[in-house]
Amino acid sequence: xxxxxxxxxxxxxxxxxxxxxxxxxxxxxxxxxxxxxxxxxxxxxxxxxxxxxxxxxxxxxxxxxxxxxxxxxxxxxxxxxxxxxxxxxxxxxxxxxxxxxxxxxxxxxxxxxxxxxxxxxxxxxxxxxxxxxxxxxxxxxxxxxxxxxxxxxxxxxxxxxxxxxxxxxxxxxxxxxxxxxxxxxxxxxxxxxxxxxxxxxxxxxxxxxxxxxxxxxxxxxxxxxxxxxxxxxxxxxxxxxxxxxxxxxxxxxxxxxxxxxxxxxxxxxxxxxxxxxxxxxxxxxxxxxxxxxxxxxxxxxxxxxxxxxxxxxxxxxxxxxxxxxxxxxxxxxxxxxxxxxxxxxxxxxxxxxxxxxxxxxxxxxxxxxxxxxxxxxxxxxxxxxxxxxxxxxxxxxxxxxxxxxxxxxxxxxxxxxxxxxxxxxxxxxxxxxxxxxxxxxxxxxxxxxxxxxxxxxxxxxxxxxxxxxxxxxxxxxxxxxxxxxxxxxxxxxxxxxxxxxxxxxxxxxxxxxxxxxxxxxxxxxxxxxxxxxxxxxxxxxxxxxxxxxxxxxxxxxxxxxxxxxxxxxxxxxxxxxxxxxxxxxxxxxxxxxxxxxxxxxxxxxxxxxxxxxxxxxxxxxxxxxxxxxxxxxxxxxxxxxxxxxxxxxxxxxxxxxxxxxxxxxxxxxxxxxxxxxxxxxxxxxxxxxxxxxxxxxxxxxxxxxxxxxxxxxxxxxxxxxxxxxxxxxxxxxxxxxxxxxxxxxxxxxxxxxxxxxxxxxxxxxxxxxxxxxxxxxxxxxxxxxxxxxxxxxxxxxxxxxxxxxxxxxxxxxxxxxxxxxx
Numbered sequence: 096x097x098x099x100x101x102x103x104x105x106x107x108x109x110x111x112x113x114x115x116x117x118x119x120x121x122x123x124x125x126x127x128x129x130x131x132x133x134x135x136x137x138x139x140x141x142x143x144x145x146x147x148x149x150x151x152x153x154x155x156x157x158x159x160x161x162x163x164x165x166x167x168x169x170x171x172x173x174x175x176x177x178x179x180x181x182x183x184x185x186x187x188x189x190x191x192x193x194x195x196x197x198x199x200x201x202x203x204x205x206x207x208x209x210x211x212x213x214x215x216x217x218x219x220x221x222x223x224x225x226x227x228x229x230x231x232x233x234x235x236x237x238x239x240x241x242x243x244x245x246x247x248x249x250x251x252x253x254x255x256x257x258x259x260x261x262x263x264x265x266x267x268x269x270x271x272x273x274x275x276x277x278x279x280x281x282x283x284x285x286x287x288x289x290x291x292x293x294x295x296x297x298x299x300x301x302x303x304x305x306x307x308x309x310x311x312x313x314x315x316x317x318x319x320x321x322x323x324x325x326x327x328x329x330x331x332x333x334x335x336x337x338x339x340x341x342x343x344x345x346x347x348x349x350x351x352x353x354x355x356x357x358x359x360x361x362x363x364x365x366x367x368x369x370x371x372x373x374x375x376x377x378x379x380x381x382x383x384x385x386x387x388x389x390x391x392x393x394x395x396x397x398x399x400x401x402x403x404x405x406x407x408x409x410x411x412x413x414x415x416x417x418x419x420x421x422x423x424x425x426x427x428x429x430x431x432x433x434x435x436x437x438x439x440x441x442x443x444x445x446x447x448x449x450x451x452x453x454x455x456x457x458x459x460x461x462x463x464x465x466x467x468x469x470x471x472x473x474x475x476x477x478x479x480x481x482x483x484x485x486x487x488x489x490x491x492x493x494x495x496x497x498x499x500x501x502x503x504x505x506x507x508x509x510x511x512x513x514x515x516x517x518x519x520x521x522x523x524x525x526x527x528x529x530x531x532x533x534x535x536x537x538x539x540x541x542x543x544x545x546x547x548x549x550x551x552x553x554x555x556x557x558x559x560x561x562x563x564x565x566x567x568x569x570x571x572x573x574x575x576x577x578x579x580x581x582x583x584x585x586x587x588x589x590x591x592x593x594x595x596x597x598x599x600x601x602x603x604x605x606x607x608x609x610x611x612x613x614x615x616x617x618x619x620x621x622x623x624x625x626x627x628x629x630x631x632x633x634x635x636x637x638x639x640x641x642x643x644x645x646x647x648x649x650x651x652x653x654x655x656x657x658x659x660x661x662x663x664x665x666x667x668x669x670x671x672x673x674x675x676x677x678x679x680x681x682x683x684x685x686x687x688x689x690x691x692x693x694x695x696x697x698x699x700x701x702x703x704x705x706x707x708x709x710x711x712x713x714x715x716x717x718x719x720x721x722x723x724x725x726x727x728x729x730x731x732x733x734x735x736x737x738x739x740x741x742x743x744x745x746x747x748x749x750x751x752x753x754x755x756x757x758x759x760x761x762x763x764x765x766x767x768x769x770x771x772x773x774x775x776x777x778x779x780x781x782x783x784x785x786x787x788x789x790x791x792x793x794x795x796x797x798x799x800x801x802x803x804x805x806x807x808x809x810x811x812x813x814x815x816x817x818x819x820x821x822x823x824x825x826x827x828x829x830x831x832x833x834x835x836x837x838x839x840x841x842x843x844x845x846x847x848x849x850x851x852x853x854x855x856x857x858x859x860x861x862x863x864x865x866x867x868x869x870x871x872x873x874x875x876x877x878x879x880x881x882x883x884x885x886x887x888x889x890x891x892x893x894x895x896x897x898x899x900x901x902x903x904x905x906x907x908x909x910x911x912x913x914x915x916x917x
Contacts, residue, residue: 096796101434101789101803102193106416107200108438108803110134110192113180116799118161120455120824121194122445123223124216125415128359130223131453132199132214134192136179137161139248140223142287142359144509145452145459149252150289150359151245155458165357167227168242168320171208175320178203178210178227182314194803196416196441198409207233208345217408218415222358222395226405229343230350242320243339243355245291246304247277253460266335267380268302269387274396275302275337282384287361290392291337294354294400299325299340307338329378352402360391419444422478422868423837427860431789434803436836438788442804442829443475447488449825452508456822463507463514466492466524467589468827470531475830477538478837478845478869485535486544493528493549493564498557500525500571512553517608522575522585525568526625532565533632537845540870540903542639562640569633572626573652577618579663579674582626584619586610587743588673589694589762590730592754594743595675606744618674620664620682624698627653627660635847661705669717670695670704672731675741688735689742691721693728697765700773711773718766719778726798726818727758727786728766729811751814758809760786760828764835771839771855776883780857783835786828794818805829842887843867843876849902853887854916856880873909874901882917889914 098119099110110119118133129145131138131153138161139153154162161181168183169176176185178201179192185205193200198215213226231237249255249262269276274292281288301307301319306328309318319325325340343351368385377386399405425436450468453459469492477485495513496502503513504521513519536542545562559567575583584595586607595617599609630653637646664671672682672692682692696718700711722728734756735746748755763786770779784790786809792802800806800823807822838844842854843865850869856878865876889896890913901912 096794097792097802098795099802103430103434105193105195106437107193107195108801110194111190113187113190113192116796118455119192119194119801121199122449122824123197123199123214125197125218125444125448128216128221128223129448129453130214130216131455133161133164133455134179134194134199135161135164135181136166136177136201136212136214137164137181139163140357141252141453141459142221144463144507145449146252146461146463147507147509148250148287148359149248149255149459150250150357152248152255155455161455162314163246165214165223165225166244166314167210167212168244168317169205169208169210169229170240170242170320170323171206171237174206176203176205178212184315195413196420197412204232207231208237208239213405213409215409215412217412220395220398221360222356222399224399224405224408225355225357226352226402227355228350228352228402229345231345231347234347236347237343237345239343239345240298240320240323241341241343241353242317242325243291243293243337244307244314244317245337245357247279247289247335247337249279250285250287252458263334264332266330266332268330268335269380270300270302270329270378271376271389273297273339274392275300275339276387276389276392277335277337278380278387279335281367281387282381286364286367287359288387290356290358290360291339292356292358292396293339293341294396295341297339298342299327301325301328301338302330302335303328304334304336307336329380331380354399354402354405356396356399358392358395360389360395362388362391366390416441419479421866423843424866425836425841426864427856428862429860431784431787432860434789435787435832438803439805439829439833439836440475440479442824443472443833444479446825446827446829447472447476447480451825454822454825457825461516463505464491465505466495466502467504467521467527470527471827472830473531474534475833477535482535482539482541485539486541489532489535489544490547490549490561492531493561494551494553496525496528496551496564496567498551498567500567500569500574502528503552520585520610520614521587521591522571522583522619523588523622523625525571526622526629528568529565529629529633532561533629533636534845536636536639537632537847538869545636545640562636565633565636566645569649572622577616577674578678579618580659581618581620581663581674582622583614584617584622584673585614588619588622590621590745590754592744592747593673593681594745595673595681595741597743598676598740599743600740606747612676616674616676616678620660620671620673621694621698623656623660623664624670624695624702624704627657627704628698628702639847657702657704660699661708661710664695665705665710669714670699670710677741679741681742682731688733689731689745690733691717692731693718693722693759693762693766694730696722697762697769700769701765703772711769715766715770715773715775715778723782724758724812724817725785726791726809727760728763728782729756730754730759730762731756734811734813749814751811751817753808756811756813758786758811760805760807760809761826761831764828764831767832767835768839771835774884776840776855777858779835779840779855783832783840787832805832841865843874845869846900849900850874851899852876852889852901852912852914853899854878854880854914855883856916858883870903872903872907874912875909876912876914879913879915880917881915885917887914887916
C-alpha cells in the first residue's frame with residue numbers, strides 16, 4: 096500500500112499519514128549547516144561534522160521511535176497537539192508532510208485551527224529557518240499558546256552521550272529577549288555557540304529540560320505545556336534546552352506567522368566576547384563570566400525577521416535546486432523512470448555531502464567520511480555541483496593517503512585527519528581514488544588538477560602531485576599480489592564484512608580491526624577486476640600527463656591481470672569471489688554455502704573479463720539463476736548457515752540479512768551496467784526497476800523505508816522479512832544507480848574528449864528527450880528507440896556524427912542531437 100504520492104509538478108513527495116512504516120526523512124542544508132528531519136519533525140542538526148559539532152540531541156533506536164526533534168506544541172483549550180503529530184500523537188483532523196529539495200513542509204489542522212510549518216536551511220547561512228503559520232478556520236475567536244522546543248547537544252556527540260558525570264554540570268545559556276543562546280564550554284575551549292530565536296516578543300521561555308518537561312514526564316506531556324505556563328528557567332548544568340512560549344489570539348479567518356531560527360556561530364578568538372556590560376534584561380548561567388559577542392547572530396536574525404524575507408529565501412533555495420537538477424533531465428513517458436532521474440540526483444548530492452556519517456541508521460559518531468565511499472559518491476554528484484566543491488573533497492581524500500599508496504579508510508570532515516581507530520589496509524581503497532579522479536576529469540576537463548601538490552597523511556612537509564598519488568594507488572595493487580597472482584585483500588575489499596585476515600572467536604573483538612594474519616595469502620578477485628576496470632581511466636590520465644611509459648605499463652598489467660582472472664578467478668559459470676588465507680575458494684560451486692557472490696559478477700561483467708570466451712554472458716545468466724529475486728539481486732547465495740571464522744563478519748548475520756544473503760542495492764547497478772555493456776538492455780532494466788524507489792512505492796508496507804530514495808539493504812530471499820529495506824539515504828547505491836540510469840540506460844557518458852551518446856533504453860520506451868549540460872554546453876538529445884540492442888546513429892545540428900563520441904566545440908553553448916537506436 097502507499098502512504099503518500101509524488102507531486103511531480105511541485106517536485107515534492109507528499110506523505111498523507113504520520114504513521115509511515117518507518118520515519119520518512121529529508122535532509123536540509125547543502126554546504127556547512129545540515130539538518131535531518133522526519134515526516135513528524137524528528138531529527139537533529141549539526142555544523143559540518145555530525146560528531147564534533149552536533150547542535151541538537153537525538154535518541155537513536157529509542158521507544159517510541161524517532162525521539163526528539165524540533166517540536167511545536169499547540170494548546171487550544173484542553174487539547175494539545177503538534178503539526179507533525181509527534182510527540183503528543185493527538186489525532187489530527189488533517190495531516191500532510193511535503194518533502195522537497197532542501198526543505199520540508201508540514202500542514203495539519205485540529206479543531207478549526209490550521210498549522211503550517213516550513214523547515215529549510217538556506218544556502219550560505221549557518222542556520223535552520225522554521226516558518227510557523229497559524230490560521231483560524233473556524234467561526235469563533237481562538238486563544239491558543241504556541242510552544243517551541245529543541246534540546247541542545249553539547250557539541251561532541253560521542254562525549255555528550257557517555258560522559259554524564261561531567262556533562263550534567265557544564266550546560267550554560269544566555270537569554271536575551273526572544274533568543275536563547277547555548278554557550279556550553281564557550282568560556283573555555285570553544286569559540287562557537289548556538290541559538291534558537293523567534294521574531295516576536297515571548298510570553299515565557301525555558302532553557303532547562305527538567306523544568307520544561309517535569310521530572311517524570313515524556314515529550315508527549317511536557318508539564319509547562321499542560322499547565323499553560325513556562326517556568327522561565329535558566330539552565331545551570333544538567334540538560335540545556337530552548338523553548339519559547341507565544342500566546343496567540345486569532346479572529347475567524349485570521350492568520351499569524353512566526354519565524355524561528357536555529358543557528359550556529361563561530362567567532363575569532365579576538366572577538367569572542369562582547370565589550371558591552373550586562374543589562375538587567377540579560378539572563379545567564381554564569382553571571383561572573385563574559386558576555387557572548389552576538390554580532391553574527393544578530394545578522395542572521397535580522398536576515399530572517401519576517402515572513403516575507405523567509406519566503407524570498409525559500410524561492411531562492413528552490414531555484415538553486417531547479418538549477419542543480421537541470422544538468423541531467425530525462426523524459427520518457429514512463430513517469431516512474433522520469434521521477435528517478437530527478438530524485439536519484441537529489442539523493443546523490445545529499446549522500447555526497449554526508450558520505451555515511453549521519454542518518455537515521457548511522458549516528459554520525461564513528462564513520463566520518465569514507466575514502467572509498469566519497470570517491471564513489473562523487474561520481475553521482477560531479478555533474479551537479481561546482482567543480483571547486485568536488486575538487487576540494489577529492490583533495491581531502493587523497494590527503495589521507497600514505498606514501499605506499501594505501502590510505503586511511505575514513506577521516507573526519509572537520510579535522511580532515513584520518514580515523515586511527517579503523518586505520519588502513521582495506522586494499523580496494525587505492526583504486527577508488529583512481530576511479531573518482533578519472534570521473535571528475537572526464538566531467539570537467541580540469542586536467543590541471545593532476546598537477547596540484549597534495550600531502551601524504553595530511554603532512555604539508557611531504558607532498559606530491561595528485562598524479563603521483565594516483566600512480567602510488569595503481570602500483571599498490573601491482574606490488575601486493577598473492578599466491579594466485581591476484582591482489583591481496585588486506586582486511587577487506589568493498590565488502591567490509593568479508594574479513595579474510597581477521598580470525599576471531601572472541602566476542603569482544605571487532606571483526607574488521609582484529610587483524611591477526613600476515614595478510615600475504617588471502618586474495619580478492621573483485622580487486623583484480625576493479626584493476627582492469629579502472630585501467631582505461633588511469634592510462635588516459637597518464638597520457639594527459641605525457642607519461643606514455645606508465646600508460647603502456649598499466650595496459651600490460653591489466654592485460655596480465657585479466658589473463659590471471661580467467662585462469663584462477665573463473666568457476667565455469669561465474670566469477671569466483673576470493674581466496675581465503677588457506678588458499679580455498681570463496682564464491683565457488685565447490686563451497687557448501689556462499690557459492691556465488693554478486694560483486695565479482697558485477698565488476699567482472701562491467702570490465703568484460705573474458706569477453707572472448709563468453710564469460711560475461713554466462714556470469715549474467717548465473718546472476719538471474721542463483722541471485723535474482725522479486726526485490727532485487729542478493730549479495731550471495733546460498734546464505735551461510737554457520738559462522739566461518741576464516742570469513743569473518745559476513746557469516747555472522749542471520750541468513751538473508753545484510754552481507755549474508757541480503758539484497759545490497761549498492762552492487763545491483765554493477766550488474767545493470769554489466770548487462771548494458773554486454774548488449775542486454777531489457778535484462779538491465781528488469782533488474783533496475785526491482786530496487787528503484789519509485790517502482791517499489793506500491794508495496795511500501797513491505798519495503799518500509801522512503802519510496803523516493805534508495806536504501807542500502809533489503810532483506811533477502813532467505814530472510815523472514817524478505818523485501819524489508821534498511822539504511823536509506825546514505826549509500827553508494829545512489830551514485831551507482833545514477834550512473835546506471837544516466838550513463839548506461841540513457842547512455843550519455845562523459846569522456847575525456849567529449850560526450851559519448853549510446854542510449855540503451857528499455858523496449859517499452861519508444862522515444863525520449865534527454866538534456867545534459869556538459870562543460871558549458873547544453874545538449875538536447877532526441878532519442879528514437881527502435882531496437883535497443885541495435886546500432887546507434889547520431890546527427891548533431893543536422894550533421895552526421897561518426898561513431899558515438901560527440902566532441903565539444905569551442906564557442907558553442909547548445910547542441911541538438913538526434914539519435915536513432917536500431
